[in-house]
Amino acid sequence: MSSSSTCPVLIAGEWREAASIATFQATDPNRRQLLAPLFPVSTWEDCDAALDAATSAARELRTVPRGKIADFLDRYADRLEAAKDALVEAAFAETGLARSPRLGDVELPRTSNQLRAAAAECRSGNWAMATIDTKAGIRSCFESLGPVCVFGPNNFPFAFNSVAGGDFAAAIAAGNPVIAKANSSHPETTRLLAEQATEAVKETGLPPATVQLIYRTSHEDGARLVSDPRNGATGYTGSRAAGLALKAIADKAGKPIYLELSSVNPVVITPAALKERGNDLVDEFVTSVLMGTGQFCTNPGMVMLIEGEPANSFIDAVKDRFAAAEPGTLLSPAVSSSLSNSVKALCGFGAKLLTGGGEPVADRCAYANTLLRTDGDAFLRNPEGFQTEAFGNASLMVVCKNFDQLAAAISMLEGNLTGCVYSSSDGSDEDAYQQVAFELTPKVGRLLNDKMPTGVAVSPAMNHGGPYPATGHPGFTSVGVPASLVRFAKLTSYDNVRPHRLPELLQDKKSTEKTWRNIDGNWTHASL
Amino acid sequence: MSSSSTCPVLIAGEWREAASIATFQATDPNRRQLLAPLFPVSTWEDCDAALDAATSAARELRTVPRGKIADFLDRYADRLEAAKDALVEAAFAETGLARSPRLGDVELPRTSNQLRAAAAECRSGNWAMATIDTKAGIRSCFESLGPVCVFGPNNFPFAFNSVAGGDFAAAIAAGNPVIAKANSSHPETTRLLAEQATEAVKETGLPPATVQLIYRTSHEDGARLVSDPRNGATGYTGSRAAGLALKAIADKAGKPIYLELSSVNPVVITPAALKERGNDLVDEFVTSVLMGTGQFCTNPGMVMLIEGEPANSFIDAVKDRFAAAEPGTLLSPAVSSSLSNSVKALCGFGAKLLTGGGEPVADRCAYANTLLRTDGDAFLRNPEGFQTEAFGNASLMVVCKNFDQLAAAISMLEGNLTGCVYSSSDGSDEDAYQQVAFELTPKVGRLLNDKMPTGVAVSPAMNHGGPYPATGHPGFTSVGVPASLVRFAKLTSYDNVRPHRLPELLQDKKSTEKTWRNIDGNWTHASL
Incomplete structure (x- = not known):
């Protein structure tokens, strides 16, 4: 059913015609009228191709210096700011949120700042919690997990967007490729963001499939996506019903899924x-x-x-x-x-x-x-x-x-x-x-x-999380660096591993002066 | 069906007759013969009573200075060492593992050392990852979660015992009461351990229901236990089939469950x-x-x-x-x-x-x-x-x-x-x-x-965990302090909270010199 007038999906670094079963359009809420662009509802074929490409990208990313991943996040942040006018216009048309201050002067800067905070954390490696026990000869840190699927909510077209928001930034900074599932209420905004991401990926030489975008799938294919063996983890912000359906299938497959569901505050x-x-x-x-x-x-x-x-x-x-x-x-x-x-x-x-x-x-x-x-x-x-x-x-x-x-x-x-x-x-x-x-x-x-809860500062001490059913796990936050990165990581111990084979963060001598590591119980910047 | 000859369960600080539907006996594997003591298979009535008592204990523990919880862990460790002969004899009879070096000279010292490591971590508060953002006025740390159910495995009658092992030590050190479900293959060993725990609880004045023990339940009641609204989280080490059955029901209820299931290494x-x-x-x-x-x-x-x-x-x-x-x-x-x-x-x-x-x-x-x-x-x-x-x-x-x-x-x-x-x-x-x-x-x-995997050192850099199905989540370890404690905790941010109302760990001036806190991005021992 896809046609030349339907927007392409972003798979393996290429904007290509979707394998789709239907199309959909967003609504201008200020006029309650459908907007012109047609977006595809992808079939499993698109999901499958994205998972394959993400798997390769995840392997490749493991060998990319973390500074290069950080450069991508910084470059993407710069690009978002340069593209501000078009982004704000698209988001206004699709969400009805005020162009100013909300979209242009609050949410977009928040989004680029969040990308830059993730970049800084990626560059420093602090989030990985490098831990060295010299006596036992064991060293550990958090490491990338594999492809991360991100489902963004309707209410923050930039700051929680699946291809630009907090989950995206955290997953990328932790070294994972992202398969973004756009929120159906702002697909054009998401498309414009993904265009900037694609350019930033090219400019910094990351694997092309580091960032991929699908607009919509059937519920069945969404469930298959989060539980697929190739998927590493999922970040989801949205309705409780849809979130719990994804959680059930991801849990059964043993795949971590981080959800932000509902809260009366x-x-x-x-x-x-x-x-x-x-x-x-x-x-x-x-x-x-x-x-x-x-x-x-x-x-x-x-x-x-x-x-x-x-x-x-x-x-x-x-x-x-x-x-x-x-x-x-x-x-x-x-x-x-x-x-x-x-x-x-x-x-x-x-x-x-x-x-x-x-x-x-x-x-x-x-x-x-x-x-x-x-x-x-x-x-x-x-x-x-x-x-x-x-x-x-x-x-x-x-x-x-x-x-x-x-x-x-x-x-x-x-x-x-x-x-x-x-x-x-x-x-x-x-x-x-x-x-x-x-x-x-x-x-x-x-x-x-003595303060209303609506502001959610991007702070290392922020917890944008909470006990179920606010989220799926009381120990994780989706906002705040470095804590949000750890969600998309795996803990790995290196036991008696020969020194030159250790990840750079765990080697005696660090290449950067700025990484905090815990050495024999003490946090320090120093080399061993 | 319970009778005076059936061992009592430990609920709300009292050894009391179980509400039981049946009894069971352990086997001496060296003779393949049933051992004499009869242990109860509890009905839901026992689980319900334990959950109620644990709920009260959890509330009370929130007001207990962490030094006192640490004292309990240390005291319990001392008592285990003093009771070594009886413990080793019971464990030998129930497991067939060698009295020496295995049980008496390796596993028991490991168990008491693990309790002491948890005590030290509890006392320092380092595990709570206190984080202070002075500019944003936000402070965060990990805090106790509520009652923790622990299901121990058959293969470590001391070091992974539900009432003395790694999960137990971690849950208590994080400030939670434990409802221990004994492994059915070594109930007498578990009873003896729990007796020492009970005495240590009394000696240090913790809430009596801080440690409770049930020997066995129906599969249905076990599932109900881990998913009960009063339960905070569950630690499970054992067979894959039984673990996945508990995981399914806990996941559905939004209750964290940490599982160690199987591994071919x-x-x-x-x-x-x-x-x-x-x-x-x-x-x-x-x-x-x-x-x-x-x-x-x-x-x-x-x-x-x-x-x-x-x-x-x-x-x-x-x-x-x-x-x-x-x-x-x-x-x-x-x-x-x-x-x-x-x-x-x-x-x-x-x-x-x-x-x-x-x-x-x-x-x-x-x-x-x-x-x-x-x-x-x-x-x-x-x-x-x-x-x-x-x-x-x-x-x-x-x-x-x-x-x-x-x-x-x-x-x-x-x-x-x-x-x-x-x-x-x-x-x-x-x-x-x-x-x-x-x-x-x-x-x-x-x-x-260049090293066989069978030794699992209790080290801050240890990861006794791994991707599914080795465990249920790739970011957590069941061995190693402080990382194992965080599993049984909730992250809490304090935003604009008045200084005197902050948890002691987050106040400007700390009462101890030894707590590592992250203040504005730097790890430090210092007060603000």
Whole structure:
């Protein structure tokens, strides 16, 4: 079914006609109209060819000096910045996210900075955790794993893009080729990114199949891809249902899969904090929920309060602000219908609709800013139902009788990416904070104080992860260098291996002064 | 069905009558006779009670200073050494392993040393990888995860015991309570160990349910245990079939499970190495295979050679030594019948029996020392079949036409714990080494040169792990401190958290001088 007007896929370094069973088009969410370019739904033939090419590239990459891989990441970052205008235009057309500041001034710089951070880590080799036990004659480090499949989400067309985002950067920096599966809501943006990647691959002389791109496959072929013996590991960010389907098949095949699935990101605000700075908190919260139309993995989808006048005032003020604000554009028709369904489900469980709700807007992808309310008793009767994620510009207020009930409600939470506690700045409610934080900390990957969770800094100390079902494993983060690289690596010990045969990172004398290694229990820059 | 003569289980700090559906007895493999003590097969009631008690203990442990947890591990190590005679006697009766040097002089000291290494790591907090980004205001470290279920294997009654071994030490040192599931082949040894653990728990004032012990459950209840919402993670060492059954259910529940399943541990010996030191290599190999009657996870079950006179001489000499040596005692009737079945299967695939084979010895648990041979062509026709693990005193010689065929055979290997290459000491076959090592390294957790794989040093650089199906994840090791601790931990970021609320490890000023922390990209001992 593929034709000359269908965009080609990127396999083995060539843009070539897809072996496809169908085509699809992205939607301009601002007009709710299909965009012109046709993209292929690949058959297994394309996946198979990509896996073969990636296998060869993975072998070749094992012999490439890591500085060269780092050069590619840097060069790619430069190219993204040079191509900014076209990238922003394409992403705006496909996602409806603001050209500025969001796409051009926040997300694109974040993406290139992330590539550069990965480059620096690749160059230093610090991430590999080189460990030397001179007495036992054993040395170990993390090493590349093989081809990595990356499935990117709809909500970050650059920063989490399967061919440019965090998983991509981490997998490449760890020495692996990537097979990118584009998100179907922004294929043209992904194509433009991959064009820059291809040029950077050529300029730096990496194996051509280091970066490959397929736009879409059947669910069956996607499952086959992540479980194929040639695949090393998979990074996935997206819907919980699709992610769990991939996880089941990858787990069965013994293939590591890292997933970021869903999170309601509870925010606890104490009465004392509301009394002290209620207006500021309304501002912070409304800004956080409505920014990017709430389409962040770390969007504060649930606020937990203690009943009383401060909570009621906060909720009233938020309600008024939500009602007064023009609803932002959502990423796609699927996002607006999913948001509408989630709000209906929450109302079905007994949540009270304070503002918003109803059906999606007709002439563009949008949904009324929505605020819901329930109480601690109702939450505790149906904690699973009230944790239904409403991805977008909606949030649920859970008003508890007291801190004991709030703690009980938190103890029923699933794993989340983040959890926040706002408390009085004078420490007068420190006991309540401690009670809340004790319950909340084990449930979340990142605990915040007095700060909304929507910003995810690229920091060595960042954990963009969390207990299941926020992610598939509580020990890994998808954002942050070096920790995100280790996901796509294998630990290897060299036992009694002759000195000249050791990987360069494990040899007595290092070629660079900057690599941290653990030698006999001490971290050091020094050669042996 | 439980009666006063049935050994009690250890739940919530008390030795109490099991809720059991049946009893079982261990076998003395030297006489192939049941031993007297009756042990309970617990119902779900026991598992449920243990999970509840562990949940409370996990909460309490979060507030216990880590020095106190370390004290427990040290105290337990001391107690094991003091109880050496009784422990060795029980383990000898249940496993047939030699009292000396194996049980008393090698494995028990290894076990107490491992507990002490875990104690030191717990005390220092180094394993938690404290990371501080002063600019972003974010700090992270690994933290306890919750109750850990440990299923120990049959072949190390002390060092991998579910209530004393590597997984136990790692889980406790990371701050988690352990629910130990005894291996059914050495329940009395496990009971004696748990008695010492209980006393050490009391002496150091840890929560009583920090250590709990159940002897056996139905397969169904075992699966329910590892997937229960109250469980944090599972460590499992044992048979591939049972491990994969647990993995499937744990994966589905989103519960981390670390498995050590099976490994044939290929050893490549080049013709030049055989010419140079053939007699020594025969010695090394025979010692490695027959030691402990070959019942090591890292037993060299497959030797890969290049056809010709050196290989034939090596094989002939090994055959003679195997035939001349009295077969050692195997751990249980199940191990001897399993070994017999594996040898039959290998012969069925076309392997030639050079010595040994047949049926297990009748009056004790034993099986003839067995050497099998096949060639590279046959291996490449059925690589899966020829990788059938024959756990015990047996090994398969795979004789290849040349190094290209040998490399092709290696490329068909599943993941293994170890892989070894013996080559000429003068470097004359360096090209062959490089060809072999390039294929072998991605397949194994530990690459060795000129050394048999059976020793597994407790070293920070050790990887006792490897790609699936050797283990369930290529990035983790079950032996070696600190890496083994991280398996039973959750990564937590503290973002903008007020200084006094941070975990002690992440506060500006540390209470100990010895903790390595990464501050703004540099590893340091210093306070901020």
